[in-house]
Structure formats: structure tokens, C-alpha cells
Amino acid sequence: MSSQQASAKEPKKSADRVITPRAEDYSRWYTDVVLQTGMADYSPVKGCMVIRPLGMGLWENMRDALDGMFRATGHENAYFPLFIPESFLRKEKEHVEGFAPECAVVTHGGGQKLEEPLVVRPTSETIIYSMYAKWIQSYRDLPILINQWANVVRWEMRTRLFLRTTEFLWQEGHTAHATDQEAEEETLKILDIYQTFAHDWMAVPCIKGVKTDAERFAGAVRTYCIEALMQDNKALQAGTSHNLGQNFAKAFEVRYQTEAGGFDYVWNTSWGVSTRLIGALVMAHGDDTGLVLPPRLAPTQVIVVPIYKEAERERVLEGTRSIVERLKGVCRIREDARDGLRPGFKFNEWEMKGVPLRLEVGPRDLDAGQVTAAPRVGPETEGRREKRTLPIASLHESVPQMLEQIQRDLYDTARKRLEENTRRVDSYDAFKTLIEDPGGFLLAHWCGNPACEARVKEETKATIRCIALQAPEETGACLICGGASRRRAHFARAY
Amino acid sequence: MSSQQASAKEPKKSADRVITPRAEDYSRWYTDVVLQTGMADYSPVKGCMVIRPLGMGLWENMRDALDGMFRATGHENAYFPLFIPESFLRKEKEHVEGFAPECAVVTHGGGQKLEEPLVVRPTSETIIYSMYAKWIQSYRDLPILINQWANVVRWEMRTRLFLRTTEFLWQEGHTAHATDQEAEEETLKILDIYQTFAHDWMAVPCIKGVKTDAERFAGAVRTYCIEALMQDNKALQAGTSHNLGQNFAKAFEVRYQTEAGGFDYVWNTSWGVSTRLIGALVMAHGDDTGLVLPPRLAPTQVIVVPIYKEAERERVLEGTRSIVERLKGVCRIREDARDGLRPGFKFNEWEMKGVPLRLEVGPRDLDAGQVTAAPRVGPETEGRREKRTLPIASLHESVPQMLEQIQRDLYDTARKRLEENTRRVDSYDAFKTLIEDPGGFLLAHWCGNPACEARVKEETKATIRCIALQAPEETGACLICGGASRRRAHFARAY
Numbered sequence: 004m005s006s007q008q009a010s011a012k013e014p015k016k017s018a019d020r021v022i023t024p025r026a027e028d029y030s031r032w033y034t035d036v037v038l039q040t041g042m043a044d045y046s047p048v049k050g051c052m053v054i055r056p057l058g059m060g061l062w063e064n065m066r067d068a069l070d071g072m073f074r075a076t077g078h079e080n081a082y083f084p085l086f087i088p089e090s091f092l093r094k095e096k097e098h099v100e101g102f103a104p105e106c107a108v109v110t111h112g113g114g115q116k117l118e119e120p121l122v123v124r125p126t127s128e129t130i131i132y133s134m135y136a137k138w139i140q141s142y143r144d145l146p147i148l149i150n151q152w153a154n155v156v157r158w159e160m161r162t163r164l165f166l167r168t169t170e171f172l173w174q175e176g177h178t179a180h181a182t183d184q185e186a187e188e189e190t191l192k193i194l195d196i197y198q199t200f201a202h203d204w205m206a207v208p209c210i211k212g213v214k215t216d217a218e219r220f221a222g223a224v225r226t227y228c229i230e231a232l233m234q235d236n237k238a239l240q241a242g243t244s245h246n247l248g249q250n251f252a253k254a255f256e257v258r259y260q261t262e263a264g265g266f267d268y269v270w271n272t273s274w275g276v277s278t279r280l281i282g283a284l285v286m287a288h289g290d291d292t293g294l295v296l297p298p299r300l301a302p303t304q305v306i307v308v309p310i311y312k313e314a315e316r317e318r319v320l321e322g323t324r325s326i327v328e329r330l331k332g333v334c335r336i337r338e339d340a341r342d343g344l345r346p347g348f349k350f351n352e353w354e355m356k357g358v359p360l361r362l363e364v365g366p367r368d369l370d371a372g373q374v375t376a377a378p379r380v381g382p383e384t385e386g387r388r389e390k391r392t393l394p395i396a397s398l399h400e401s402v403p404q405m406l407e408q409i410q411r412d413l414y415d416t417a418r419k420r421l422e423e424n425t426r427r428v429d430s431y432d433a434f435k436t437l438i439e440d441p442g443g444f445l446l447a448h449w450c451g452n453p454a455c456e457a458r459v460k461e462e463t464k465a466t467i468r469c470i471a472l473q474a475p476e477e478t479g480a481c482l483i484c485g486g487a488s489r490r491r492a493h494f495a496r497a498y
Numbered sequence: 499m500s501s502q503q504a505s506a507k508e509p510k511k512s513a514d515r516v517i518t519p520r521a522e523d524y525s526r527w528y529t530d531v532v533l534q535t536g537m538a539d540y541s542p543v544k545g546c547m548v549i550r551p552l553g554m555g556l557w558e559n560m561r562d563a564l565d566g567m568f569r570a571t572g573h574e575n576a577y578f579p580l581f582i583p584e585s586f587l588r589k590e591k592e593h594v595e596g597f598a599p600e601c602a603v604v605t606h607g608g609g610q611k612l613e614e615p616l617v618v619r620p621t622s623e624t625i626i627y628s629m630y631a632k633w634i635q636s637y638r639d640l641p642i643l644i645n646q647w648a649n650v651v652r653w654e655m656r657t658r659l660f661l662r663t664t665e666f667l668w669q670e671g672h673t674a675h676a677t678d679q680e681a682e683e684e685t686l687k688i689l690d691i692y693q694t695f696a697h698d699w700m701a702v703p704c705i706k707g708v709k710t711d712a713e714r715f716a717g718a719v720r721t722y723c724i725e726a727l728m729q730d731n732k733a734l735q736a737g738t739s740h741n742l743g744q745n746f747a748k749a750f751e752v753r754y755q756t757e758a759g760g761f762d763y764v765w766n767t768s769w770g771v772s773t774r775l776i777g778a779l780v781m782a783h784g785d786d787t788g789l790v791l792p793p794r795l796a797p798t799q800v801i802v803v804p805i806y807k808e809a810e811r812e813r814v815l816e817g818t819r820s821i822v823e824r825l826k827g828v829c830r831i832r833e834d835a836r837d838g839l840r841p842g843f844k845f846n847e848w849e850m851k852g853v854p855l856r857l858e859v860g861p862r863d864l865d866a867g868q869v870t871a872a873p874r875v876g877p878e879t880e881g882r883r884e885k886r887t888l889p890i891a892s893l894h895e896s897v898p899q900m901l902e903q904i905q906r907d908l909y910d911t912a913r914k915r916l917e918e919n920t921r922r923v924d925s926y927d928a929f930k931t932l933i934e935d936p937g938g939f940l941l942a943h944w945c946g947n948p949a950c951e952a953r954v955k956e957e958t959k960a961t962i963r964c965i966a967l968q969a970p971e972e973t974g975a976c977l978i979c980g981g982a983s984r985r986r987a988h989f990a991r992a993y
Binding site: 044046047048051052053054055056059060062063079080081082083084085086087088091103104105106107108109110111112113114120121123130133134137138149153154156158159160169170172 | 539541542543546547548549550551554555557558574575576577578579580581582583586598599600601602603604605606607608609615616618625628629632633644648649651653654655664665667
């Protein structure tokens with residue numbers, strides 16, 4: 004295909020083909036991987052990126068997996084306008100304070116100055132709840148469970164590919180309920196879906212928790228999140244689910260007739276994950292060779308590389324084609340039959356691009372009715388990296404099994420890393436040392452006072468990522484003021 | 499689900515639940531159907547609509563079908579920025595003249611006035627070819643076959659739900675090739691895909707043809723299109739595929755090293771279909787009861803309605819559930835088990851929403867091991883509308899067969915209508931009479947002079963929709979000037 008063909012040239016020895024080792028410069032390593040694998044590229048528009056086919060294939064697989072879980076829990080997709088009248092944003096006080104500084108504003112349309120400027124949606128609560136006000140009359144219209152897949156724009160000063168861009172792709176769910184309790188249940192149900200997705204599909208273990216007021220979504224009553232740990236021991240927020248209470252319902256007059264005959268405002272939730280998850284995927288699993296993709300999300304799960312001298316060309320290519328045909332129904336497989344490239348070059352390219360499993364097919368393999376299987380795994384599981392011989396006759400069983408094993412290994416490795424890099428800390432001095440090196444999650448007591456939280460942030464650049472939902476009750480003293488605390492919070496420096 | 503629940507109330511006898519008959523006011527009929535089935539709604543943003551779950555479900559099924567065909571022919575998806583620097587648009591002269599008057603312009607971002615205004619993409623040739631200039635060096639990088647699914651904005655004065663809105667969803671393919679011939683082949687290959695999709699999925703027959711210069715895409719060398727006929731005998735352009743020649747390659751310096759070692763500009767194509775297709779679907783098949791959806795695109799293909807008195811409730815619901823479970827793998831099926839609504843009310847609702855097939859399940863049906871099947875078909879096939887009894891044991895075969903039959907019937911009916919409403923005309927007087935009543939496609943000779951074309955448009959509001967690719971050679975005299983013509987053009991009034 005085009006993007007692969009675009010890199011079909013043998014690599015020059017120029018610097019732009021080299022991936023900086025993680026230990027040397029983690030940030031450059033990340034950018035190198037994203038650019039050189041062809042996941043994304045910079046665009047001529049400040050802060051905006053181009054998502055290339057490999058990145059887009061990942062996002063589409065993420066979308067399909069999440070979409071299936073949303074549907075299975077009764078949600079439907081819809082699509083709301085890109086533009087939001089500026090006055091809408093102002094209707095919820097916290098919301099406008101949070102988002103107005105990040106907005107892109109359309110002032111002209113069709114050659115004329117607009118009477119009211121339009122904001123390019125940074126998130127869609129306002130426009131969506133204005134529609135819900137029209138659609139909802141009675142308790143029989145509830146719940147409304149709607150999701151949209153869309154692009155949003157938040158003006159960013161410092162951007163990084165996938166992690167923070169002015170425009171990004173995401174899904175945003177918006178629901179309306181008859182009771183507070185139902186809204187809270189929905190908020191937590193979605194949080195579970197996000198964690199299941201992160202664990203089972205991305206192979207990225209996450210901490211499920213609630214944000215402090217300082218980190219809450221602008222306009223929410225409570226923000227829940229899942230937080231992951233990257234290989235450089237910085238945290239990354241991978242998804243958020245907000246209980247909005249009646250804040251937006253009151254701002255947009257979304258009222259309904261209750262079963263008893265009275266009137267009440269509805270209870271809303273909103274929740275989202277974005278293309279940022281692709282950045283998380285790169286940083287959670289990648290190595291100095293390049294990308295490492297979990298099989299369940301990899302656009303190509305298996306690459307078949309034929310190995311031949313000219314005389315055997317036809318026979319070997321026929322063999323690989325028949326293997327691809329045979330496995331098409333059980334995995335996402337393709338062959339690399341490009342002429343004029345050494346097998347070793349192809350191996351390197353597909354390893355850099357993170358394809359989970361490579362099958363090598365030579366003439367002697369075919370004679371013996373077998374192939375050589377080489378899994379692409381991280382250094383922590385190097386023992387399993389050894390090549391293995393697989394009989395062709397049972398590939399439809401052995402290949403899916405190997406893919407499942409690779410998926411599990413990736414998760415286990417990441418889980419181990421998360422556990423090893425989560426530490427309990429009881430003094431601010433120790434905290435300041437550990438946050439510098441080795442970083443990771445620091446479990447520390449906090450009294451609940453925003454001033455203590457702000458001081459930690461100012462002095463150490465670490466923030467409270469969340470109070471874990473499963474944090475055990477434990478009496479302690481706040482790291483800063485010594486005030487009473489009933490459970491530890493997850494602190495970390497974060498993306 | 500929410501949207502269905504929202505309409506779970508028994509209908510009031512208010513005017514807003516009545517669908518205007520087509521014969522009375524076709525345009526109001528269309529709007530009534532779109533609004534009352536819950537496909538879409540007006541939004542508070544001028545010219546922008548909200549696509550509700552039923553409309554979105556249709557679009558997603560369209561997307562998946564087309565996406566599969568694009569992939570099968572080697573295309574990959576990517577995503578390019580929403581914003582385009584204003585200067586980019588100006589690089590191709592015809593292009594900027596065509597699109598600048600329709601642009602929405604962002605002048606402020608992050609609280610500051612931008613140095614250069616950004617245009618919200620009306621189409622993405624300029625931003626995409628600026629990237630291709632970066633990615634393409636040699637003939638080995640070609641072809642590039644990329645598609646994107648995205649929202650675009652074109653400022654419209656007079657809008658209509660789905661048919662013409664300021665923001666709409668679409669796909670836009672953008673390819674780069676080493677030769678003119680390859681680009682032309684690609685342009686026509688895509689045109690074939692569009693026609694196959696219109697015929698096999700939408701059940702809407704189309705004329706495949708080439709546009710006149712007056713109707714050509716701004717910046718293209720040649721624009722091909724598929725044109726369909728709606729029930730009011732107006733034409734609708736359902737998809738376009740453009741051979742861009744080297745126009746954009748020259749504007750954006752997209753050059754490559756040829757195999758021979760020289761340099762040449764690449765040859766581009768671009769092609770797109772949009773949510774407008776949903777409007778076409780409504781107008782091609784709908785009737786005075788509401789929507790009629792072709793089974794291959796219908797979000798719900800089969801609705802199962804249980805019919806029971808209170809005492810039999812559990813037994814009948816269990817029966818319908820087991821039927822739904824059994825058929826889940828072979829069709830998109832759901833049950834309407836809402837309590838407190840008469841079966842007749844449910845029948846009406848699902849008929850209005852265009853569900854192709856209804857299964858009615860009562861206690862006596864279950865005793866006899868059968869269900870009653872009622873297909874939702876247009877008036878032209880009224881004979882087939884009669885209910886039929888189907889044994890439960892073989893539903894997994896009979897239901898898919900019935901759906902396929904309904905799909906074929908819809909196509910045949912539309913095909914017949916197209917043929918009956920395509921007329922050969924040889925005098926301008928007859929043309930003027932026929933274009934008023936009954937309308938439809940008028941096949942007439944045209945000399946190729948834009949002045950003659952413009953006069954027809956001015957005097958009759960009819961335009962040349964296309965010169966059909968399969969138009970037979972036939973010597974004739976131009977309708978207007980009597981000049982020589984070698985084939986007939988398809989004239990019609992159009993959406």
C-alpha cells in the first residue's frame with residue numbers, strides 16, 4: 004500500500020532514519036518513533052498534525068472496539084455541529100472560564116462578518132444540551148444515551164504529536180438521566196469500559212480514580228479518570244468520565260415532567276477518550292527498535308516475509324500467498340512480496356512498525372511444511388523472542404494463540420512496571436527525592452486542602468493524578484501540613 | 499434505545515406528527531420524514547443540522563460499505579487538519595474562485611488575532627497536496643492512495659436537511675500517480691465503486707457520466723459523476739470523481755524523480771460522497787407513510803413485535819427473545835417489547851421509520867411454530883406487501899431471503915421509474931414543456947457551447963447533469979443553436 008511503498012526505499016544512512024534510544028532522550032525517542040514509523044507527521048498548520056495510515060488504522064481499531072462496548076450498553080451515535088455560538092459557552096460559568104481561552108473563533112462566513120462569532124467546538128456539552136432541552140419533555144424520554152465521534156479544537160501553545168495537538172479526534176458521550184444515582188452509575192459504568200479497553204485492548208494497566216477539585220472538568224460535579232504510567236515514569240490521563248449533576252441542565256433549561264407529575268432538571272454525564280491514546284500506546288510498549296503494538300489493536304497483526312533466490316521466486320511466493328489466504332479469516336495478515344529488498348531490511352522495517360508477529364517462509368520451510376515465527380516483543384520478555392518453527396497445517400490455531408500470548412505478555416510486562424514504580428511515601432523530603440528519580444506514582448497522604456496540593460505542584464511539578472477508587476482506608480498525615488487524611492492519593496508528574 | 503424511547507409516547511393528534519403527502523407538497527413531505535423519523539433535526543447554528551441516531555446509523559452503514567470497497571482497491575485512510583491557511587487556497591486559481599466565497603474563516607485562536615486567517619476546510623486538496631509534496635520524492639513513492647472521512651464546511655445561504663447544509667460529513671479520496679493514464683483509470687475506478695454502491699446498497703440506479711466545463715470541480719481537468727432521479731423527477735448528484743491532472747501538483751510543487759531519472763509533476767485525482775446520500779435515499783424510496791430503507795443499509799433490518807394479553811405476556815416475550823437470539827447472526831434485528839403501547843401503534847412507528855421487515859409474534863403463532871412477516875415496501879410493489887406466514891424453524895433462511903428480495907424490489911422499482919422518466923427530446927419547445935411536467939431526465943443534443951448550456955439553464959432551470967459514458971454516438975443538432983452534436987446529454991432540474 005502507499006504508505007509502505009513510500010518507505011520501500013532502502014534506508015539511507017542519514018540521521019533522519021535513526022531512532023534515538025530511550026535512555027538518551029525519551030522525548031526525542033517518542034517523536035522519532037511516531038514520525039519514522041509513518042504514524043503521523045507535522046502539518047503546515049500550527050499545532051495541527053496529519054494522522055497517516057498507520058496511526059489512522061490504530062485509531063479505527065480503537066474506535067471499533069470502544070464503539071462495540073458503548074452499543075452493548077445501550078448507547079447510540081449521533082453527530083452535532085462543529086460550531087457553537089459564543090453565547091452558549093457563557094451559559095455555564097465554570098465551563099466558559101475553562102474553555103474560552105483555548106477557543107478558535109470563526110468571525111467570518113460566506114464573505115461576511117458574522118453577527119455572533121462561532122466557536123469551533125472544544126467539547127460539545129453546550130450545543131448538545133441545548134438540543135436535549137428540545138427533545139426531552141417527560142420521564143419517558145429518559146435516559147438519553149448518545150455518543151459522537153468527532154474532531155475538536157483546543158488552542159495549544161506547546162504541542163506534541165498525538166499527546167497534545169490543537170485539533171484532535173475523540174469520542175464524547177453525553178447522557179441525560181432522571182436521577183442523580185442513575186447519572187453516577189452511568190459515569191462509573193463508562194469508567195469501567197475505559198479501563199477494560201485500556202487493559203484488554205491496549206494492554207496498558209490503569210489506575211481508576213477520582214480527580215481533585217483542582218483537576219475537575221470545567222462544569223462537572225465530579226470527574227473520574229483512568230491514569231496510566233509511561234516508560235519514563237510519567238503518568239498519562241487516558242480517559243475521563245464526568246458526572247455533571249444538574250449544572251448544564253440548569254444552564255440550558257433541560258427539564259422533564261417526572262412520573263409523579265412535577266418538574267425536575269435532568270442529570271447529565273459526559274465522557275471521552277481521544278487520539279492521545281495512540282501516544283499512550285507508543286510510550287507504554289515501544290522500545291529502541293520502534294513501535295510495539297498489542298495484537299488486538301495492530302492494523303497488521305502478522306507480516307509474512309518470503310525468502311528466496313530468483314530461481315525459487317515463484318514457488319515461494321505461491322507458498323506465502325496460500326498461507327495468507329488460509330489465515331485471512333483468523334487474523335489481520337499481509338505479505339511483503341516487494342522485490343529488490345533484502346529480507347533483513349523487511350524484518351527491520353516491520354519490527355520498527357510494531358507488527359506483533361512475523362512469519363518467514365523460505366524454500367526449505369515449504370519443503371518441511373513449516374514456517375519460522377518471530378514475535379515482536381519488548382526487551383522485558385526477550386526470552387520469548389526466540390524464533391519458533393510452526394507447522395503450516397496448524398497455523399490457523401497456532402498463530403491466533405501466539406497473538407493472544409503476545410497480548411498477555413505485553414500487559415503483564417506493563418503491569419509489573421506499574422507495580423514496581425508505585426511507591427508509598429510518608430515525608431515530603433522523600434517525596435521530592437523520589438519524584439526526581441525514579442518518578443512513577445507516589446502514594447502519599449493529602450488532607451484535601453487545595454493549598455497543599457498547589458504547593459506540591461509548584462515545588463515538584465507533580466500533581467494528584469487521582470484518588471484511586473480502590474485506595475484502602477488508612478489514617479495518615481498530609482505530606483505538607485500534617486493534617487488528617489483517610490486515604491493516599493496517586494501523585495505523579497504527568498503528560 | 500434513547501431515540502426510540504423518545505418517541506415512545508403515543509402520538510398526539512397535533513400537526514407535527516403528520517407527514518404531508520408527496521403529491522401535496524414534495525418538499526414538505528421530505529422535511530416531515532427527516533424530522534419525524536428522528537433522522538435529523540435543526541440546530542441553533544444557522545445552516546448546520548444535528549444528525550440523530552437513525553440518520554447516523556445509516557451514514558455509518560454507508561461508510562462501512564464504501565470503506566470496504568476503497569480498501570479492497572488498495573486505499574488507506576488518513577486524517578488531515580480541519581484548518582487550511584488562507585494562502586494555500588489561493589495557490590490554485592480556479593480552486594480559490596470556486597471555494598473562497600463559501601468559506602468559514604477563523605481569525606482568532608487562544609484569545610489572540612491570528613497572523614494568517616485559517617479557513618475551515620471546504621475540501622482538502624490544498625492541505626493534502628502540500629503534504630504529498632513532502633512525502634513524494636521518487637516514482638517508488640507512487641501511487642499514493644489515501645482517503646479521509648471528515649467534516650467539511652461550505653457557507654450556504656439556503657440549506658436543506660442532508661441535501662445542503664453548511665457543515666456536512668463526507669469522504670474525500672486523494673491520490674497521486676506517475677502518469678496521466680493511471681490517474682484517469684483511478685478516477686473511473688472510483689466512479690464504478692460509487693455506482694456499485696448506489697445500485698447494490700442504496701438500490702438507487704444512477705447515470706454515470708462526465709460533467710460539462712460549467713459544472714466541473716474548481717481545479718479539475720475533468721469531473722465524472724453519478725446522477726440519480728428522485729420521485730419528484732428532479733436529479734440529484736450522488737457522487738463525483740475528479741481527474742485533477744497536474745493542476746494541484748504544479749501549484750504545490752508535488753514533483754517526483756521518474757524511473758528514467760528526470761523529474762515530473764504527479765497526476766492527482768480526488769473524489770467524494772457525502773451525507774447528502776441520506777437525502778437521496780429518503781427521496782428515492784420513501785412513501786406517504788414515511789421512510790423506506792433498503793435492507794443492506796437499514797440500521798434495523800427486522801423489527802419483532804410481540805402481541806399478547808397480560809396473561810400470555812411472559813410466554814410471548816420469551817418467544818420473541820428466542821427468535822431475536824436465533825436471528826442475530828444473520829440480520830440486524832431488534833424487538834419492540836415496550837409495555838403499554840398497542841401493537842398497531844408499534845407497526846405504524848416502525849413503518850414510518852422504514853424498517854424493511856416486521857415479524858409479528860402472538861401466542862397462537864408460537865403454538866403453531868410460526869410468525870407473521872410483513873415487509874415494508876413502496877406502493878409500486880404493493881402486491882408483495884401482503885403478510886406472509888413463516889415457520890420459526892427456518893427463519894434463519896427465510897428472513898435473509900426476504901430481505902434480499904426487498905432489496906431487489908426496491909432497485910427494480912427505482913430503475914423502472916428512472917427509465918419511464920427519461921425522454922428523448924429534439925425541439926426546445928418540447929423540452930420546455932416536458933421539463934415543467936413531468937420533468938425527469940431529458941436526453942437532448944447539445945453542441946458543446948457553454949452559451950447554449952447557459953441559456954437552457956436560465957430559461958428552464960434545467961442543467962446538463964452529465965454526458966453519459968454509455969451515451970451512444972448519434973448525429974444530431976443542438977437544441978438551441980442547431981449546431982452539430984455527436985451524442986445526447988442528460989438534462990434535468992436538480993437538487
